[in-house]
Amino acid sequence: MKKLYLIGMGPGSPEYLTVQAIEAMKKVDVFFMLEKEGRGKAELLQLRREILHRYLGDEGYRLVVATSPPRTLEASGYKEGVQAWHDRKRELFASLIGEQLRDGETGAFLLWGDPSLYDQTVTLVGDLVARAPEALELEIIPGITSVQVLTAKHQIPLNRVGESITITTGRYAETCDPSEIDNAVVMLDYNASFQRFREQGMDIYWGGYLGCPDETLMSGPLDEVLEDLLRIKAQIRKNKGWLMDIYLLRRRDEAHGEPSEDWSSPGRGQPLPREEP
């Protein structure tokens, strides 16, 4: 039997690791690290190495670095492209676990933020466990997400009273009807899709490289800060070569109508009839 941990390492600072994550790391024989192509790859790999150094020192475990398969555009379409990419990743995980982890040993992937948020490793490794449950045991250690760090740094709650919150991608923000969104965290946005939300009564809370030495924050009414934000993003990209950012778009209350806890406001949802006790 082999054991594999997927450990949420938080989104940047080594201080975001939980005690549970550190205790799990102490049991690991082999740490697998996937190197992604792209400008930030050396920095992101170095951060993981620093985490190991800080909590475990440099001995007592093996380190296996592999190149993550790049995502390619498939002529057949977006979904097919993602599927093909996931298939290649699953096969890479299978060969790493098969060839680099001995029977009776424990392996681990340190995953950025929390393993459940926009990270397919849980699904792909879960498929491998389903194929051979007698040979591979999986344990997932949750981590702090970039969403939590964004709201903590801006000192705001994630949701307003009684209101739902959407967590979505730049790809969605680029194509949705802006009037549909009241309160949304946007991740994986490579096209500054917040520009589509001009003149919508929106506030933005933006964070770049949260928890990292180059952390940058900006917030305010979107219409007022938009040009500055675009300029800052361009500047950072020019200096550093890559950018990892996340933001929350929130419709301002006056634009939003009555406070969301007032269920009787016109145009807002009516309360469900109370069940008889």
Ligand SMILES: C[S@@+](CC[C@H](N)C(=O)[O-])C[C@H]1O[C@@H](n2cnc3c(N)ncnc32)[C@H](O)[C@@H]1O
């Ligand atoms: C593939 S997703 C992984 C998210 C991760 N599992 C988490 O829990 O935060 C990567 C996206 O998360 C956001 N992100 C992750 N870490 C970040 C950080 N330190 N600063 C800003 N955004 C971050 C960015 O939107 C980035 O495009």
